[in-house]
Structure formats: structure tokens, C-alpha cells
Amino acid sequence: MKFGVVIRNMGPAATRDTLGACVQAVEEAGFDAAFVVDHLAIPPDQTEGSGGRYFEPLTTLAYFAALTRKIQLGISVLVFPYRPAVYLAKQVATLQELSGERLILGAGVGWMRPEFEALGVDPRKRGAITNETLEVVHQLFDNDVSAYDGTHIKFPEFVFAPRPARPPIWVGGAGPKAIERTIKWGDGYYPIGLQSGELAQVAAHLREESEKHGRSMPDLIVGGMIREGSPEPMIDRISAMKEAGANHYVLGLGRYADAATFRSGIERFAAEVMPKIA
Numbered sequence: 001m002k003f004g005v006v007i008r009n010m011g012p013a014a015t016r017d018t019l020g021a022c023v024q025a026v027e028e029a030g031f032d033a034a035f036v037v038d039h040l041a042i043p044p045d046q047t048e049g050s051g052g053r054y055f056e057p058l059t060t061l062a063y064f065a066a067l068t069r070k071i072q073l074g075i076s077v078l079v080f081p082y083r084p085a086v087y088l089a090k091q092v093a094t095l096q097e098l099s100g101e102r103l104i105l106g107a108g109v110g111w112m113r114p115e116f117e118a119l120g121v122d123p124r125k126r127g128a129i130t131n132e133t134l135e136v137v138h139q140l141f142d143n144d145v146s147a148y149d150g151t152h153i154k155f156p157e158f159v160f161a162p163r164p165a166r167p168p169i170w171v172g173g174a175g176p177k178a179i180e181r182t183i184k185w186g187d188g189y190y191p192i193g194l195q196s197g198e199l200a201q202v203a204a205h206l207r208e209e210s211e212k213h214g215r216s217m218p219d220l221i222v223g224g225m226i227r228e229g230s231p232e233p234m235i236d237r238i239s240a241m242k243e244a245g246a247n248h249y250v251l252g253l254g255r256y257a258d259a260a261t262f263r264s265g266i267e268r269f270a271a272e273v274m275p276k277i278a
Contacts, residue, residue, distance in 0.1 A: 001242050001277050004033035004250040005266055006076060006223075009060045010050040013257060016063075019055070021259035023064045026071060029263075029270040033072035033104060035250055036060050038079050041118035049255060058091050065099035073099060076223075076250060077106030077172035077190065081121050081129040085136040085153045089160070092137070096164045103167035106190060107134060107181075127177060128152060134169070134185040141166035170221055183209045188219035188248070196240035203245025223250035226265050231272040238277055249277075 007022045008014055026034040042052045061073045073095075080088065096103045109126045110116065116123040132150045139146050140160045147157040171178055171186035174193075179202075182189040189206060191199075203220055210217045222241045227234050238249055251269060256262045 001238070001246070002032040002248045003270075003274055004035050004072070004074065004248065005031050006035045006037065006250060006252045007064075007262075008253075008256070009036040009055040009057060010039070011053055011255065012051065013255070014053060014055055018259045018262075019060065019063065020067050022262050023067055023071075025259065025263040025266060027068045029266050030274070031071060031266065031270065032248075033074050033250075034064060034068075035074040035076040035104075035106075037076055038082075038108075039112070039115065040079075040082055041115045043112075043114035043118070046112065046114070058095055061103070062095055062098070065095065065102065068102075069100075072102045072104050074104030074170070075106045077108035077170065079110035080107050080133045081110055081116070081123075081126040082119050083133075085133040085148075086140075086155055088133065089137050089140045092167065093141070093160070093162055093164060096167050097162045101165050101167070104170060105137075105167045106170045106172055107186070108172040125152065131181065131185075134181065137169070138166070138185060168219075170219070179205065179209065182206070182218050183213055183215070186218055188221050190221040190223075190250075192223070194222070196237070196244045199241055199246060200244040206245075219248055220246045221248040221250060222246040223252060225252045225254055226269055231268075231276070234269075234273050235276045238273065242277060 005026050023034050036057045038057045039054045042054060057075045064073050092105055109130045113123050129152050132153045136148055136153055139148060141163060145157055145159055148155050168187035169185060170188035170190045171182040172190040174191050191202060207217050253262060253265045
């Protein structure tokens with residue numbers, strides 16, 4: 001199993017120095033990846049815990065790329081309808097090449113309606129826009145020159161360069177639509193909040209759909225929060241998820257006050273939990 005950590009790119013602890021120290025701690029502790037989240041326009045009644053202070057995720061990962069050498073860098077998850085498809089693909093290609101092809105591209109449809117309104121995007125079309133954007137990302141990364149004529153996205157032929165290897169796409173969400181997107185365009189499926197019993201059912205369904213469509217089984221990603229006290233409950237829980245079919249675990253630390261607190265938490269997890277996941 002591979003292990004990642006979410007670094008809070010929001011709130012009072014999200015400063016240049018703290019973000020930099022945290023991502024370096026993730027690499028030094030032996031994790032496989034560091035993740036950030038995506039919000040661009042938080043309404044005043046949704047600012048508890050962040051104060052509305054959010055760093056844009058792709059720009060933040062560019063900063064992380066300059067400070068690290070080995071770990072993968074991911075978004076958990078990027079809200080695809082918030083960004084024009086060609087611009088999103090250019091940002092992703094640039095970050096993928098300059099990071100040494102270490103990006104993980106999480107993809108989601110979004111949920112916060114006031115944020116959609118602030119960005120001028122119709123939330124009723126978020127699923128359809130996400131689907132076309134996923135198709136566009138695949139097309140651009142597969143071709144030096146291409147055009148697209150969809151319902152929501154249209155562009156004439158242009159040269160897409162640089163064109164590094166397309167980063168793995170982890171589709172976030174729940175339900176049949178998210179699984180359908182994963183089978184069609186994803187390299188991994190990232191459901192939230194599933195127990196190990198439910199996860200086994202999802203894994204079986206993914207395997208069945210993959211075989212039906214003649215493709216390899218997508219990765220299955222789970223996440224959870226760090227817990228105080230004995231590490232045994234976390235070891236048992238993650239082991240059960242691995243047994244159910246998960247092969248990536250993304251750790252969250254909640255609202256840590258500073259980089260020292262963050263480092264202490266992930267180092268304890270790396271020492272007490274990760275080696276015990278058989």
C-alpha cells in the first residue's frame with residue numbers, strides 16, 4: 001500500500017514557510033505523496049476553520065515541486081468545472097513536466113453552489129462539463145495537434161506542447177456516475193467515507209466493470225484522519241481497507257497549529273503504522 005498526506009493549503013497555518021516545511025517533512029518521513037485541496041471562492045458562511053484563506057492548489061503544488069525531489073504531488077480533488085478545459089490541461093502539463101512527472105490529478109465535479117455562482121459556472125452542468133474536460137485532457141495529452149467540438153467545450157486545432165506523460169487521474173465522488181467516469185477516464189477511484197465492507201463491494205464492482213470494458217483495474221484510494229493514542233486501531237482499520245482492495249491511503253491530520261505539530265504527527269504515523277500494514 002502507498003501512503004499520502006494532506007497538507008492544509010487553507011487557514012491561518014497555511015503560510016509560505018509552514019507549507020514548505022510540511023511538504024519537506026512528508027518527503028523526509030518516507031511517504032509516497034503530498035496532497036492539497038481545491039477551493040477558490042469560499043462564501044462568508046463557509047469559512048469556519050479557514051477564514052476563507054485558501055491557496056490555489058496547482059500553484060501550491062508548483063511550489064512543492066521546487067522543494068522536493070521524490071514524492072508525488074496531488075490534488076484531492078481538483079474541481080474540473082471551475083476551470084476552462086484547455087487552460088486546465090496547460091497548467092497540468094506544465095506542472096507535470098516541471099515536477100519531473102510527479103503529479104496525481106484528482107478530478108471531481110464539486111458541490112459548493114455559492115462557489116459555482118462566484119465563478120460563473122452553472123452547477124447543474126457540472127457533471128457534463130467534467131466529463132467533457134476529462135475527455136479533452138486525454139485527447140490533448142495523446143496528440144500533438146487536436147481540435148474538439150463538444151456540447152460545452154469547443155476549440156480549433158492547436159499545438160499542445162509541452163506534452164509530457166499524462167498524470168494518473170483519480171476520480172473522486174460516490175455513486176454510479178463517479179464509477180462510470182473512473183472506468184472511462186480514470187486511473188484510480190477515490191470514494192470518501194466508505195467502510196471496509198462497502199469498499200469490498202466497490203472493489204468487486206470496479207473489477208467487474210474493468211473486465212467488461214477490457215481495461216486494467218483502477219487503483220482504489222481511501223483516506224482517514226490520524227488518531228491519538230494507541231496505533232493499533234488505525235493499523236487494524238487500514239489493514240482491513242487494504243484487504244478489501246485499497247492500494248492507496250491518504251492521511252489527514254486535521255487542524256494542526258504549525259509545521260512542528262504536523263511533522264510530529266506524520267513521523268509517528270510513519271514509524272508506528274506504516275510498517276505494520278502487511
